[in-house]
Amino acid sequence: MWTRQDYDAQQAMIREVSEANLASRGFKTSARTETLWAIVGHLFGSTSWEHIDQEKTVPLKFFRLGAPTWENVILIPQTPAPRCTPEQDVYNRSKIPAINHKAVLARRVGDYARTLNEQSNELLTLAKLRREHNDFNADTSHWVCLQSGNEVIDAYNGWVNAFNNAVDGLQIGVSRVFDNAYREVDTLKRCKAEVLRERDVFENSRSGGQGVKGINDAHAKFLAQEAVCSAFALESYDINHKAYDADAYYDALKKVASEEAQVSAVTELDRLRDEYVYKSIDVPSPVDFTRTASSKRFTFAQLNTGSYSWAILKPVLLAALDGIADEMNAAKYKIQLNSVYRNPARSSGKSQHQYGYAVDIQVFDFNGSGGSVDEKDWNLLKIITDRFHPSYTEPVAESGPGHVHVDWRQQSYLLIGGGELPECLA
Numbered sequence: 343m344w345t346r347q348d349y350d351a352q353q354a355m356i357r358e359v360s361e362a363n364l365a366s367r368g369f370k371t372s373a374r375t376e377t378l379w380a381i382v383g384h385l386f387g388s389t390s391w392e393h394i395d396q397e398k399t400v401p402l403k404f405f406r407l408g409a410p411t412w413e414n415v416i417l418i419p420q421t422p423a424p425r426c427t428p429e430q431d432v433y434n435r436s437k438i439p440a441i442n443h444k445a446v447l448a449r450r451v452g453d454y455a456r457t458l459n460e461q462s463n464e465l466l467t468l469a470k471l472r473r474e475h476n477d478f479n480a481d482t483s484h485w486v487c488l489q490s491g492n493e494v495i496d497a498y499n500g501w502v503n504a505f506n507n508a509v510d511g512l513q514i515g516v517s518r519v520f521d522n523a524y525r526e527v528d529t530l531k532r533c534k535a536e537v538l539r540e541r542d543v544f545e546n547s548r549s550g551g552q553g554v555k556g557i558n559d560a561h562a563k564f565l566a567q568e569a570v571c572s573a574f575a576l577e578s579y580d581i582n583h584k585a586y587d588a589d590a591y592y593d594a595l596k597k598v599a600s601e602e603a604q605v606s607a608v609t610e611l612d613r614l615r616d617e618y619v620y621k622s623i624d625v626p627s628p629v630d631f632t633r634t635a636s637s638k639r640f641t642f643a644q645l646n647t648g649s650y651s652w653a654i655l656k657p658v659l660l661a662a663l664d665g666i667a668d669e670m671n672a673a674k675y676k677i678q679l680n681s682v683y684r685n686p687a688r689s690s691g692k693s694q695h696q697y698g699y700a701v702d703i704q705v706f707d708f709n710g711s712g713g714s715v716d717e718k719d720w721n722l723l724k725i726i727t728d729r730f731h732p733s734y735t736e737p738v739a740e741s742g743p744g745h746v747h748v749d750w751r752q753q754s755y756l757l758i759g760g761g762e763l764p765e766c767l768a
């Protein structure tokens with residue numbers, strides 16, 4: 343006879359399983375808990391004491407295993423039911439092959455899990471085997487009335503043993519795969535550091551290192567390693583109270599990738615600075631460039647005569663340009679800047695145009711002599727530019743009379759009185 347005390351003890355066990363253990367064993371949704379209660383309800387006919395048919399029910403004992411399905415909780419009879427009919431007994435015995443098959447499926451899970459090694463990068467086969475085990479239904483719904491011998495119990499225990507063995511195998515194999523996956527992420531982090539190093543050299547050294555090529559090469563290695571990391575088809579497991587969280591792994595991967603993207607992305611300014619690297623000339627720092635600088639008299643668009651939206655425009659040049667323009671204006675000379683900042687691809691040698699120090703000013707028929715411009719016109723403009731102490735004026739023999747090239751390539755040179763540099767670097 344089943345008593346109220348039996349029922350209360352049973353309910354306590356159910357509560358322990360459902361509340362204390364289910365969450366920690368991978369029961370992630372209430373649906374699974376509902377499934378458990380549905381089973382209990384089916385076995386009891388009801389989950390309410392008042393509605394239980396005491397003649398047909400017996401206390402149950404929970405066997406709790408450590409794998410993340412409701413099958414963790416296997417309900418088996420603690421004692422044979424007193425009123426099992428011969429027909430029900432026959433039914434129970436007919437289930438023995440199914441229970442044995444369930445044990446075979448569990449052994450497959452454990453055996454395969456143990457074969458996972460350092461090279462394994464997927465758990466898909468394991469997932470498939472687990473599904474086969476979990477999906478195979480060994481119906482035990484009539485076991486509440488079991489009363490014949492031990493054969494059914496033995497089969498059941500065989501399954502339980504196989505299941506425990508599978509859980510141990512899972513822990514071994516799954517932890518190997520996760521360890522391996524995280525090792526690859528560590529390698530990926532080193533690849534990211536390499537991209538960062540290339541970026542650092544590009545932005546902070548005079549030579550620019552390998553420039554955009556260095557960044558791109560390091561980025562290509564990063565992508566190859568990222569593919570290795572992404573190839574891990576991980577699944578979340580919760581085995582013997584240890585969590586193997588696939589989402590956390592993929593989140594870690596995403597984090598590294600987004601950090602790397604910030605340093606590997608090649609910007610317009612990168613491409614401009616890469617022209618200096620390509621020409622093996624001094625590479626200006628990123629902070630030397632501007633997209634907005636202008637002078638009192640000239641807009642950024644007038645001053646940037648390069649191919650990019652960025653330019654270098656040194657304050658010494660801007661101040662001189664405004665002063666020269668004021669004087670040309672006073673002399674009623676037409677003012678036209680032919681070229682100020684130019685990127686290296688549009689400059690020659692070590693041209694000061696690519697460092698923001700130089701300007702080419704158009705020569706017109708300033709003396710009104712008629713005809714084309716000549717050296718006399720050129721000299722009239724040079725008289726004005728000389729007043730602003732350029733560090734270099736390209737000789738008319740080199741520039742021709744059509745424009746005056748002046749630059750302030752050495753601001754410190756200005757301090758000791760100006761003059762011309764010996765080497766033609768225009």
Ligand SMILES: [Zn+2]
Pocket residue numbers: 695700701702747748768
């Ligand atoms: Zn020039």
